[in-house]
Structure formats: C-alpha cells, structure tokens
Amino acid sequence: MKSKQAWRDDGVRVIKSDRLDSNTAQTAGMQRAAAINLARVGSQKLWAGTVIIQPNAKTGAHHHGALESVIYVVRGAARMRWGDRLEFTARAEAGDFIFVPPYVPHQEINALSDAPLECVLVRSDNESVVVNLNIDAAERFEEVYWIDPIHTPPGAGRRQL
16 A cells, blocks of 8 residues: 555646646647657556637648547637648537547637637547648548447438438
C-alpha cells in the first residue's frame, strides 16, 4: 500500500485551464494546448488537451500517425473532412464526439462564422504526434452520416400504418 505522501504526490492531478501548454505540435489554422502528457503529469498512455479554431477558419490537412484520436466538441460546430483528397465530410456540434483512426488524413473546419470552435482532444499515446500534409483537396466531397453497427439508422425499421 502506498504511503500518504506517495498518494499525495503521485495521485490525482488537476490541470487548471489557465495552465495548459501551447508548446506542442501545431497545424496551421488551429491552436492546440496540452493538458496531459508524459512531460507534464507522467502519463504513460494518453495525451489530452484543447484546440481552438477561429470563426470561418480551417486547419491544414494532417494525420496523427499510429495514434487514435478522440475530439469532443465543447462549443461551436465542426466540419470534418478526411480521405486522400479530403473527399469525405461530416458535421459535429457541441456535445458530439469524433473518432479519428490512425493515419487518416483529415482537416477540421469551423462551420460557424461568428464563434470559435472549442474542442477537447485525447490521443492514445503520451506525446502529440502531428504529421502535416500537403494535399490538393477535392472540390467535390461526399457527406457521410455514420451509424455504428449496434444501433439502427434513423428512420430504419419504422412501419408505416
């Protein structure tokens, strides 16, 4: 059993919102700030932080290597584009989660013209991996509405009386 002092020093850590570290990997068009990583808290398996994208702004295309990423939209609305030419798109709003698998080229776009997009990011390693890409984006793109395999799509299975 750990000593009281060990629990005090190696237990829960609260990172105040005004103490985030913007000295982390960046992509044009967004501002990332780290809260949780190896250097700051000794995290072995996670990186977590925030991102802000200004109104009408979009990021450069990028991926996060072998890492899985989760984005939680706190405020605003995001339009995500992904694919070899960013040819697929989906919209996420406050309260929505976005999952980005390893090596998927993607771009975040603030879908609003009057408010910043504010998100929380979590990645599956303790360091921020960002590979910025030079992609000629497709002019046409396909809207994707993803339904997980354990739920019924909206409108499916309804009987008309």
